[in-house]
Amino acid sequence: MDQQTTNTVEEPLDLIRLSLDERIYVKMRNDRELRGRLHAYDQHLNMILGDVEETVTTIEIDEETYEEIYKSTKRNIPMLFVRGDGVVLVAPPLRVG
């Protein structure tokens, strides 16, 4: 029986498979970011993330000085299904410094 049971990394989705049960960083549309533990995904990049922190970044423009003020809002969600069409990037969590 010709069955592909390879565990080698061949295509980009295989890279995501390596991250199952690991914490990942997900960049989404509308200036949103998620950090959580990957429990499931599919070819559409629908995902189930556990212990998630969502960061929404907004830019306020001061009417007088016209300066751009970056504001970010975070919230925590214990278990989250994410629809794949909002996903832009999937990566290991970013380590700052």
Add this chain to the structure above:
Amino acid sequence: MLFYSFFKSLVGKDVVVELKNDLSCHTGKRRVDMDSCCRIAICGTLHSVDQYLNIKLTDISVTDPEKYPHMLSVKNCFIRGSVVRYVQLPADEVDTQLLQDAARKEALQQKQ
């Protein structure tokens, strides 16, 4: 079909569906207050789901900003799968080990 099966296993549980249509572009001097931004999240009991991940919820209530009085009388709703951004799930109803194994199988199936 992974997530279709997954949601079928959650029928009867309470979930919060967050929609995509919260196009909130906050500019100007006003301070962004997330509590009053137009984020539409619907809390309800999962009644059914289909292969497109369309969702039927019963006994719904609009969470967060109750700025949408036109939903006050609505008890049940059908949500097109494509407008869903997130579905918040009860963590203790989710078997993470099972999910991870299923995701690995699904990934393998996709490659064939």
